[in-house]
Amino acid sequence: MTATDxxxxxxxRLSRHESFLVWKQFRYLKIACAAIAVSIILYLIDSxxxxxxxxxxxxxxxxxxxxxxILWLMWFGYRKRSYLKNQGNLVAxxxxxxxxGLCLLVIATLHTxxxxxxxxxxxxxxxxxxxxxSGAFGVFCYIQxxxxxxxxxxxxxxxxxxxxxxxxxxxxxxVAMCVDDRTAALIERAVETTPIGGxxxxxxxxxxxxxxxxxxxxxxxxxxxxxxxxxxLAMRQLRxxxxxxxELLTRAxxxxxxxxxxxxxxxxxxxxxxxLLAALLAHxxxxxxx
Amino acid sequence: xxxxxxxxxxxxTAVMRKTHLLTGxxxxxxxxxxxxxxxxxIRAELTAAALRQGADxxxxxxxxxxxxxxxxxxxANSPVRxxxxxxxxxxxxxxxxxxxxxxxxxxxxxxxxxxxxxxRLLTQSSIGLDKTKLSKRRGSWLxxxxxxxxxxxxxxxxxxxxxxxKPNTYxxxxxxxxxxxxxxxxxxxxxxxxxxxxxCGACHQNAFAAVKDSACLSCHSKIGNHIGSxxxxxxxxxxxxxxxxxxxxxxxxxxxxxxxxTREEALCIGCHRSLAxxxxxxxxxxxxxxxxxHPQFRLTLVADAATRxxxxxxxxxxxxxxxxxxxxxxxxxxxxxxxxxxxGYKPMVCADCHVPEPSGQxxxxxxxxxxxxxxxxxxxxxxxxxxxxxxxxxxxVITELEGFYASIALREGGPGGGVPAPEIxxxxxxxxxxxxSDPAGRxxxxxxxxxxxxxxxxxxxxxxxxxxxxxxARGPFRVAPVMLLTRFLAPARFDHAKHAPIECDHCHDAxxxxxxSDVLVPGIAMCVTCHGAETASFKAQSTCTSxxxxxxxxxxxxxxxxxxxx
Numbered sequence: 001m002t003a004t005d006x007x008x009x010x011x012x013r014l015s016r017h018e019s020f021l022v023w024k025q026f027r028y029l030k031i032a033c034a035a036i037a038v039s040i041i042l043y044l045i046d047s048x049x050x051x052x053x054x055x056x057x058x059x060x061x062x063x064x065x066x067x068x069x070i071l072w073l074m075w076f077g078y079r080k081r082s083y084l085k086n087q088g089n090l091v092a093x094x095x096x097x098x099x100x101g102l103c104l105l106v107i108a109t110l111h112t113x114x115x116x117x118x119x120x121x122x123x124x125x126x127x128x129x130x131x132x133x134s135g136a137f138g139v140f141c142y143i144q145x146x147x148x149x150x151x152x153x154x155x156x157x158x159x160x161x162x163x164x165x166x167x168x169x170x171x172x173x174x175v176a177m178c179v180d181d182r183t184a185a186l187i188e189r190a191v192e193t194t195p196i197g198g199x200x201x202x203x204x205x206x207x208x209x210x211x212x213x214x215x216x217x218x219x220x221x222x223x224x225x226x227x228x229x230x231x232x233l234a235m236r237q238l239r240x241x242x243x244x245x246x247e248l249l250t251r252a253x254x255x256x257x258x259x260x261x262x263x264x265x266x267x268x269x270x271x272x273x274x275x276l277l278a279a280l281l282a283h284x285x286x287x288x289x290x
Numbered sequence: 291x292x293x294x295x296x297x298x299x300x301x302x303t304a305v306m307r308k309t310h311l312l313t314g315x316x317x318x319x320x321x322x323x324x325x326x327x328x329x330x331x332i333r334a335e336l337t338a339a340a341l342r343q344g345a346d347x348x349x350x351x352x353x354x355x356x357x358x359x360x361x362x363x364x365x366a367n368s369p370v371r372x373x374x375x376x377x378x379x380x381x382x383x384x385x386x387x388x389x390x391x392x393x394x395x396x397x398x399x400x401x402x403x404x405x406x407x408x409x410r411l412l413t414q415s416s417i418g419l420d421k422t423k424l425s426k427r428r429g430s431w432l433x434x435x436x437x438x439x440x441x442x443x444x445x446x447x448x449x450x451x452x453x454x455x456k457p458n459t460y461x462x463x464x465x466x467x468x469x470x471x472x473x474x475x476x477x478x479x480x481x482x483x484x485x486x487x488x489x490c491g492a493c494h495q496n497a498f499a500a501v502k503d504s505a506c507l508s509c510h511s512k513i514g515n516h517i518g519s520x521x522x523x524x525x526x527x528x529x530x531x532x533x534x535x536x537x538x539x540x541x542x543x544x545x546x547x548x549x550x551x552t553r554e555e556a557l558c559i560g561c562h563r564s565l566a567x568x569x570x571x572x573x574x575x576x577x578x579x580x581x582x583x584h585p586q587f588r589l590t591l592v593a594d595a596a597t598r599x600x601x602x603x604x605x606x607x608x609x610x611x612x613x614x615x616x617x618x619x620x621x622x623x624x625x626x627x628x629x630x631x632x633x634g635y636k637p638m639v640c641a642d643c644h645v646p647e648p649s650g651q652x653x654x655x656x657x658x659x660x661x662x663x664x665x666x667x668x669x670x671x672x673x674x675x676x677x678x679x680x681x682x683x684x685x686x687v688i689t690e691l692e693g694f695y696a697s698i699a700l701r702e703g704g705p706g707g708g709v710p711a712p713e714i715x716x717x718x719x720x721x722x723x724x725x726x727s728d729p730a731g732r733x734x735x736x737x738x739x740x741x742x743x744x745x746x747x748x749x750x751x752x753x754x755x756x757x758x759x760x761x762x763a764r765g766p767f768r769v770a771p772v773m774l775l776t777r778f779l780a781p782a783r784f785d786h787a788k789h790a791p792i793e794c795d796h797c798h799d800a801x802x803x804x805x806x807s808d809v810l811v812p813g814i815a816m817c818v819t820c821h822g823a824e825t826a827s828f829k830a831q832s833t834c835t836s837x838x839x840x841x842x843x844x845x846x847x848x849x850x851x852x853x854x855x856x
Contacts, residue, residue: 163333166408271429282441
């Protein structure tokens with residue numbers, strides 16, 4: 001029985017996975033580096049009276065480019081949801097989003113001319129830095145956690161894991177029919193309360209202090225050793241099943257934790273982006289209003 | 291290995307059996323359809339286990355990750371024999387006694403169908419942050435709205451509801467304007483403007499409009515022009531161009547504490563690098579920088595003191611330029627090291643005559659009374675040591691002398707009467723000759739005494755002409771008008787106070803100056819020993835505005851507030 005590579009026969013339709021970071025041999029990293037180089041040259045060429053600042057011609061150029069870049073980067077949030085439109089590869093968009101987002105840090109910093117104060121202008125800059133920092137953390141998560149998740153899942157999927165846990169729950173109930181009431185109650189509670197996930201903190205920490213399965217295992221360890229011979233086999237089977245369930249639960253909960261860690265940055269990145277949009281609007285209006 | 295596989299399916303109490311034969315090295319179980327015995331349930335692994343024929347009989351081997359149980363015991367590899375129960379995921383595989391001719395017989399049954407327990411598990415589980423109270427949309431709206439209100443709507447409302455306040459009036463701080471001033475201020479406000487900085491409307495009179503000159507001129511109405519209006523030169527179009535420019539085009543506010551004055555030489559050199567070519571009639575020389583590119587100083591000197599005519603002269607010209615103040619004066623003669631013991635004076639120093647202005651920038655004008663009189667008195671008669679003629683008016687000197695001697699003649703007897711002159715006159719040495727008793731004799735006496743005194747006063751070795759130039763055209767006892775300048779570098783400023791630690795003779799070679807025509811202003815070479823370019827590292831950074839001013843009040847107002855503009 002030889003396995004055939006399902007991908008090898010589908011040239012042109014599918015290609016092997018290419019990370020957004022290396023997409024097209026770092027095309028957008030190169031573009032971002034070029035943009036940074038041009039910005040630095042602009043900054044150095046321009047020598048307004050006094051120190052360099054955002055109001056000189058280079059300052060306005062960098063500011064305009066930065067503001068347009070922010071709008072375009074935010075458009076990615078909309079673009080990634082619209083699957084039907086033929087607007088290019090989403091991986092390409094993400095690659096551009098990451099690298100051009102990082103180069104925005106340089107463009108905007110040069111736009112400030114390194115002048116900061118307690119005002120809305122610096123607030124907009126600080127917001128932008130927070131958005132970029134949260135995005136950079138997101139990139140780190142996208143590199144770090146999928147690998148951990150793959151290692152943790154070991155080829156299984158979450159529905160499979162849950163299916164197995166459900167199966168074990170059924171078996172536990174069946175086997176527990178013949179054991180003593182105390183153990184049966186422990187098993188019943190372990191079967192009935194099997195939370196996976198939950199609150200934000202629980203998902204992120206992976207900490208389930210009131211896990212009924214762990215409690216049942218601990219409770220069975222405490223049970224008297226002199227059980228009746230007809231129950232001994234059942235008790236042993238229950239321990240095996242509980243151990244198996246506990247191990248599956250650990251994996252499932254760890255998976256949930258990795259997923260939560262991988263997703264949590266976006267809950268900062270997106271709202272901060274909108275805060276940045278408001279601050280940017282206030283910055284631009286304040287500069288031209290007065 | 292030949293095997294008989296029986297798949298059992300239960301429907302209530304009924305059991306359906308489906309049997310088929312298999313031949314192969316091993317029998318592989320798993321979810322995948324390529325397995326010998328496919329286990330069609332999501333909980334089974336793609337490739338879960340394999341039953342093989344070993345040397346000691348049949349054995350089952352785990353191929354996947356999920357636990358494999360044989361008779362309730364978890365195992366990775368275990369020998370099996372007829373009657374054993376193997377659990378792979380939700381499937382139970384029971385080994386039976388193989389019929390004749392076959393190696394293995396086994397039944398496969400899905401004993402744990404997915405049912406309520408999975409549903410219950412899914413109900414209890416809450417996987418994914420989107421199932422929590424966190425919401426990207428809610429957070430986004432909250433932050434966007436809050437910041438828009440605080441940073442945009444509130445400042446605009448505060449600005450719009452404020453009444454205009456004159457910029458040069460003190461505005462007491464209130465919460466609203468301070469918030470607006472702090473929140474929207476794009477940069478530090480210059481120090482002179484800080485006292486009304488919280489009143490944005492003082493300068494920003496309209497929304498989305500540049501700051502008008504009227505806002506600046508409400509305080510700076512007397513700011514001087516850069517180009518004079520009286521000059522008949524090709525610079526007039528430039529003057530009009532400058533007058534059309536807004537103040538804020540050069541003076542940018544919110545650029546920090548250093549102020550709004552642009553000090554970079556590029557601003558000046560932009561025009562002045564080629565003014566000799568572009569405006570030849572203006573008589574200006576090109577400046578391309580400092581120290582390189584700056585021409586030698588051009589001094590303003592007295593050309594003719596009588597007509598008060600001035601001239602401009604290049605300090606580096608050959609022959610050297612000379613001043614014509616109509617005064618005979620030698621610095622060297624005054625700065626003799628031994629001093630003037632006969633008069634009781636110690637050696638003189640510069641400060642004996644050159645008194646600084648209150649600002650210390652320049653020096654007060656030299657006057658006879660202030661600087662010369664102590665040594666150079668205007669006594670005219672040894673017999674009258676307390677009497678001096680007035681200074682500064684040669685005509686008055688003559689009339690004063692005549693009047694003085696006439697009054698003596700009158701006091702001694704009056705015209706036509708009085709005591710006749712004794713035959714033998716006995717006088718104390720240096721005492722006055724008594725007036726003759728007759729009026730004709732007295733008149734002659736007055737004339738004689740006046741003439742004698744005038745000879746002394748206008749003497750070239752001890753009187754006026756010791757220092758002054760005679761004006762022979764007007765008569766024998768006439769002094770040519772004097773014109774002494776206090777500034778020689780008219781368009782530039784030199785602050786002596788800032789250079790106080792440096793000895794005077796370091797720059798001014800007065801010790802060797804014999805004549806008042808000598809120009810003692812040092813050339814640019816002296817400046818550049820300490821002053822460098824605006825970017826100099828090891829010299830004082832100097833730019834055009836270090837010495838020159840742009841707005842010169844003597845050239846008239848720069849801008850005028852148009853009627854109705856305010």
